[in-house]
Amino acid sequence: MPDLREIVEVLLLQNYNTRLVVLSTTLLGIAAGLVGSFLLLRKRSLMGDALSHATLPGVAIAFAVMVALGGTGKSLPGLLLGATLSGIAGVATMLLIRHTTRLRDDVAMGFVLSVFFGVGVASLRMVQSMPGASAAGLESFIYGKTASMVHADFLIISIVAGLSSLACLIFLKEFLLLCFDDGFAASQGWPTLFLDILLLTLVTAVTVIGLQSVGLILVIAFLITPPTAARFWTQRLVPMLFIAAFIGGASGWLGASLSALTPQLPAGAVIVIVAAILFLISMLFAPVRGAIPRAVRQIRLRRKVDRQHLLRAAYEILEVQARDGVVRNEPFPLADLLGKRSWTPLQLRRILKIARREDHLETAAPGTIRLSESGFGEASRATRNHRLWETYLIQYADIAPSHVDRDADMVEHILGAKLVSQLETYLSDHDLALPVPPSPHPLAPASTK
Amino acid sequence: MHSESLNTQSTFPARNTEPRPEHPPEIPLAIHDLTVAYHRKPVLWDIELNIPEGKLVGIVGPNGAGKSTLLKACLDLVPLTSGWAHIYGKPYRKNRHRVAYVPQRESVDWDFPVNALDVVAMGAYRRLGWFRRVSKSETERAMDALEQVGIGHLALRQISQLSGGQQQRVFLARALMQDADLYLMDEPFAAVDAATEEAIVELLRKLSDRGKTCLVVHHDLATVTTYFDWLVLINMRVVADGPSGETFTRENLQKTYGGKLNLLEKAAEALRSTPL
Numbered sequence: 001m002p003d004l005r006e007i008v009e010v011l012l013l014q015n016y017n018t019r020l021v022v023l024s025t026t027l028l029g030i031a032a033g034l035v036g037s038f039l040l041l042r043k044r045s046l047m048g049d050a051l052s053h054a055t056l057p058g059v060a061i062a063f064a065v066m067v068a069l070g071g072t073g074k075s076l077p078g079l080l081l082g083a084t085l086s087g088i089a090g091v092a093t094m095l096l097i098r099h100t101t102r103l104r105d106d107v108a109m110g111f112v113l114s115v116f117f118g119v120g121v122a123s124l125r126m127v128q129s130m131p132g133a134s135a136a137g138l139e140s141f142i143y144g145k146t147a148s149m150v151h152a153d154f155l156i157i158s159i160v161a162g163l164s165s166l167a168c169l170i171f172l173k174e175f176l177l178l179c180f181d182d183g184f185a186a187s188q189g190w191p192t193l194f195l196d197i198l199l200l201t202l203v204t205a206v207t208v209i210g211l212q213s214v215g216l217i218l219v220i221a222f223l224i225t226p227p228t229a230a231r232f233w234t235q236r237l238v239p240m241l242f243i244a245a246f247i248g249g250a251s252g253w254l255g256a257s258l259s260a261l262t263p264q265l266p267a268g269a270v271i272v273i274v275a276a277i278l279f280l281i282s283m284l285f286a287p288v289r290g291a292i293p294r295a296v297r298q299i300r301l302r303r304k305v306d307r308q309h310l311l312r313a314a315y316e317i318l319e320v321q322a323r324d325g326v327v328r329n330e331p332f333p334l335a336d337l338l339g340k341r342s343w344t345p346l347q348l349r350r351i352l353k354i355a356r357r358e359d360h361l362e363t364a365a366p367g368t369i370r371l372s373e374s375g376f377g378e379a380s381r382a383t384r385n386h387r388l389w390e391t392y393l394i395q396y397a398d399i400a401p402s403h404v405d406r407d408a409d410m411v412e413h414i415l416g417a418k419l420v421s422q423l424e425t426y427l428s429d430h431d432l433a434l435p436v437p438p439s440p441h442p443l444a445p446a447s448t449k
Numbered sequence: 450m451h452s453e454s455l456n457t458q459s460t461f462p463a464r465n466t467e468p469r470p471e472h473p474p475e476i477p478l479a480i481h482d483l484t485v486a487y488h489r490k491p492v493l494w495d496i497e498l499n500i501p502e503g504k505l506v507g508i509v510g511p512n513g514a515g516k517s518t519l520l521k522a523c524l525d526l527v528p529l530t531s532g533w534a535h536i537y538g539k540p541y542r543k544n545r546h547r548v549a550y551v552p553q554r555e556s557v558d559w560d561f562p563v564n565a566l567d568v569v570a571m572g573a574y575r576r577l578g579w580f581r582r583v584s585k586s587e588t589e590r591a592m593d594a595l596e597q598v599g600i601g602h603l604a605l606r607q608i609s610q611l612s613g614g615q616q617q618r619v620f621l622a623r624a625l626m627q628d629a630d631l632y633l634m635d636e637p638f639a640a641v642d643a644a645t646e647e648a649i650v651e652l653l654r655k656l657s658d659r660g661k662t663c664l665v666v667h668h669d670l671a672t673v674t675t676y677f678d679w680l681v682l683i684n685m686r687v688v689a690d691g692p693s694g695e696t697f698t699r700e701n702l703q704k705t706y707g708g709k710l711n712l713l714e715k716a717a718e719a720l721r722s723t724p725l
Contacts, residue, residue, distance in 0.1 A: 041561065041562075043558075102488065170580060171580075173574060173577075173580070173581075173582065173583070174574075174579070174580075176563070176567075176571075177571055177574055179561070180557060180558075180561050180563065180568070180571070181552065181556070181557045181571070183521075183526060183550075183552050183556060184550060184552055184571070184623075186524075186525075186526055187524040187525075187526060187545075187548075187550040188545065188574060188575040189542065189545050189575060190574075190575075231562065234562065235562055235564065235607035236562050236563060236564065236567070236607075237562045237563060237567075240562050
């Protein structure tokens with residue numbers, strides 16, 4: 001295990017060699033986040049996957065060609081050029097299949113992905129048996145390996161990543177239109193084919209420079225995970241781009257650092273795992289679309305609805321009990337409450353427990369319920385809102401009085417103060433001087449014994 | 450089936466040898482001899498059409514009659530097998546700025562990370578040109594367009610949180626942003642609430658009062674004559690067109706919606722089932 005000093009050294013880029021690796025992977029992550037956002041929004045993720053797998057034959061062939069020309073065959077620019085060309089050939093094959101046959105897109109992509117990858121694996125074996133050349137290390141393009149990076153590689157990766165990121169920002173408006181509504185874009189004279197090719201070029205660029213550090217199998221995860229995670233945090237494109245760039249950059253930085261500390265771990269896998277953890281955090285906790293904040297909002301609303309139902313039921317019981325027309329806060333039997341709504345005894349007990357915790361109830365004799373001062377106030381308010389809404393539905397929405405209770409039940413809980421005062425003006429000629437207007441329909445009698 | 454005779458041009462119906470109707474220059478939309486085919490299946494055959502200025506035009510016909518394709522053909526969005534469509538006397542690409550297009554609502558992903566105002570601002574993109582960001586004055590215009598369709602208060606809402614009718618209004622506001630003379634709308638009334646339907650009709654009338662021409666693909670025969678003053682009945686070819694009152698006849702509707710497969714459909718069916 002690396003000790004603390006080593007960890008700090010790597011994370012803070014104090015070692016020259018890891019500094020290069022970590023920095024270039026961070027830049028790659030930023031570019032992947034930006035380009036990946038548009039790839040995701042254009043719904044072309046699968047195409048990116050096929051593209052990255054299609055780069056492998058190019059790596060092997062470029063190696064063979066460079067050896068044949070008398071080199072070592074290990075020059076990164078040469079290998080990346082080969083990867084680019086065969087990636088493009090893969091995409092071209094895909095488009096050819098789409099336009100000349102009536103096969104579905106996913107079939108074309110699956111075909112290209114598996115055939116090109118298969119050819120790549122086979123040709124990799126072949127070049128490894130070429131006499132006079134050592135092809136050892138070419139497999140690292142499959143799973144990714146950062147340790148072998150030199151200064152020139154760093155320059156290539158950083159420059160391509162920088163240019164790709166810049167292109168995303170320059171073509172922001174055009175890409176947005178293309179991804180949202182390509183038909184409208186074309187009708188406006190935007191060259192959608194050119195924009196699609198440009199986007200695919202950026203995807204190719206990021207894929208190719210990602211081959212060395214992340215590897216061709218996992219680079220698609222590096223393109224797709226950051227924007228998918230970013231989407232949980234925001235509802236708008238520009239923040240999404242920046243968050244995706246941040247998540248991509250952070251995964252690249254952390255992933256490359258971790259794999260520098262423990263060289264036996266393949267960098268690509270570590271980077272993708274870090275990105276996946278950030279995705280998981282986003283999916284669970286992001287306030288805008290995350291699962292937990294959403295569940296909390298739902299639970300809160302349900303509790304509010306339960307509470308208002310309970311208090312209104314209590315108020316209506318007190319109304320029926322009232323002898324001289326004045327509703328007083330008196331204790332009443334628990335059994336009455338059970339008959340007011342289709343509560344099971346268990347549900348009712350849970351709701352009562354929450355109401356007690358919120359100080360809406362006071363302790364009363366066993367088997368009876370007594371509202372607290374604040375509970376009684378809240379109860380008359382809830383009842384009033386309900387009746388205002390019911391009256392409105394009967395008067396203006398033409399809903400039968402026999403149905404109005406149920407309909408009002410669904411809406412009243414989300415009435416804001418503004419809506420309530422609007423309702424009051426609409427209904428100003430009704431019995432609104434009363435704190436609580438009478439029910440516009442007969443109340444169900446409380447179940448008696 | 451006489452498959453051997455269907456492989457060639459001869460499957461298309463004999464061209465009308467009567468003199469072609471004149472196409473006055475400068476009318477909003479003139480279509481001549483227009484034929485469109487998808488995957489060898491003809492969708493529109495030999496369309497001749499003149500749309501006069503300032504009319505509210507309803508395009509009516511059964512499912513698969515080629516109504517949407519007709520709009521797309523006018524906008525250069527589908528390849529034409531033959532013929533042309535001219536906008537104010539010129540090919541579409543020369544007169545783009547005079548046309549606004551409202552695609553079908555289902556044609557886009559409404560879970561996209563943009564708000565209503567962002568979508569409406571897209572109507573200004575052509576004016577802005579490459580790379581220029583949406584300016585403050587264009588944002589104000591977009592806001593104005595949203596007010597015109599009655600949902601200014603929803604400007605900053607993410608588009609998936611709008612109702613179907615509100616989404617349709619967003620699309621209409623985007624078209625208003627384009628400040629065009631000819632509006633092509635693909636089923637703006639599909640699955641919208643009554644209030645939205647009313648708002649759209651009101652908007653169409655306003656546009657028409659300002660001398661704009663609107664072509665609207667429409668489904669509801671009950672409202673056709675009240676909403677539109679000009680009709681195009683279409684089923685792969687133009688069955689009838691002209692002022693609503695004269696065009697909306699039982700006979701024309703029978704021809705458009707006639708239960709029996711008409712000859713064109715039979716031929717199209719034969720083409721589809723013929724292995725080539």
